Amino acid sequence: MALLEVESVVRSYGGVRAVDDVSVQIDAGEWVAVIGPNGAGKSTLFNLLGGQVKPNSGTVRLAGRNINRLEPHARYGLGVARSFQISSLFPDLTVREHLTLACREKHRWNLARTWRGDRELQARVDEMLDLWGLDRDRDHALPALLSYGEQRRLELALAVASKPRLLLLDEPNVGLTAAECDDLLARLRALGPDPAVVFVAHDMDMVLGWATRILVMHQGGLLADGPPEEIANNPFVEEVYLGATGTTTA
Numbered sequence: 396m397a398l399l400e401v402e403s404v405v406r407s408y409g410g411v412r413a414v415d416d417v418s419v420q421i422d423a424g425e426w427v428a429v430i431g432p433n434g435a436g437k438s439t440l441f442n443l444l445g446g447q448v449k450p451n452s453g454t455v456r457l458a459g460r461n462i463n464r465l466e467p468h469a470r471y472g473l474g475v476a477r478s479f480q481i482s483s484l485f486p487d488l489t490v491r492e493h494l495t496l497a498c499r500e501k502h503r504w505n506l507a508r509t510w511r512g513d514r515e516l517q518a519r520v521d522e523m524l525d526l527w528g529l530d531r532d533r534d535h536a537l538p539a540l541l542s543y544g545e546q547r548r549l550e551l552a553l554a555v556a557s558k559p560r561l562l563l564l565d566e567p568n569v570g571l572t573a574a575e576c577d578d579l580l581a582r583l584r585a586l587g588p589d590p591a592v593v594f595v596a597h598d599m600d601m602v603l604g605w606a607t608r609i610l611v612m613h614q615g616g617l618l619a620d621g622p623p624e625e626i627a628n629n630p631f632v633e634e635v636y637l638g639a640t641g642t643t644t645a
């Protein structure tokens with residue numbers, strides 16, 4: 396059974412079929428890019444996976460369970476985590492407080508406010524600070540004092556704190572230099588082979604570097620689905636892209 400099964404999903408807005416009868420299965424460990432011209436339905440499909448949007452018809456399943464009607468926080472509890480393109484950090488919480496909340500969310504059972512529970516939680520927070528290259532000596536800084544790159548790393552650390560099975564990344568490279576983008580990829584890969592990663596991106600260099608599989612959307616449907624080499628050489632994809640945008644980016 397695939398980790399994620401999307402079956403004949405439709406989501407309309409008025410007369411517009413933003414996602415039009417899309418079916419796709421994603422296995423653990425896959426890195427799947429969702430690309431397509433503006434208005435193709437990428438964000439809507441992404442929101443259908445995260446639970447921010449519900450389908451009009453069709454089914455979204457996680458490990459065999461129908462999650463159609465589950466809200467984002469319930470999906471989070473089942474292992475679906477998401478990063479957002481806009482900053483999701485709280486201006487008045489420190490770096491450590493952010494991470495403590497994120498780690499606590501998953502380990503609520505261990506939160507008997509015991510000394511041991513708190514020590515374990517803070518040890519996990521220390522581990523996350525190290526994994527994501529955030530300075531332990533500055534863990535009491537507010538987000539505004541972090542560099543942009545540090546803020547993005549903190550946001551991703553929060554998304555993965557729950558050790559998700561399915562990680563949804565919305566344009567994870569926006570605003571980052573090529574070197575920062577490579578650094579981010581290395582940190583995400585260090586999470587291990589298990590999580591499936593689905594990401595929306597417009598930068599084709601980044602897409603071809605990160606993805607093991609690419610879904611191309613066009614007018615709400617899936618135009619193509621395959622490995623990067625195949626998609627990069629698909630003349631139909633090129634035509635839609637070049638026709639729609641006049642560039643080699645989505």
Ligand SMILES: Nc1ncnc2c1ncn2[C@@H]1O[C@H](COP(=O)(O)OP(=O)(O)OP(=O)(O)O)[C@@H](O)[C@H]1O
Nearest residue numbers: 408411412413431432433434435436437438439440
């Ligand atoms: N909340 C909404 N209300 C009305 N129409 C919407 C809504 N969300 C999406 N749409 C429409 O659905 C279609 C698909 O939009 P969507 O944002 O999913 O595309 P996209 O591929 O993510 O585009 P972009 O790359 O520009 O973000 C578009 O025609 C859009 O106008």
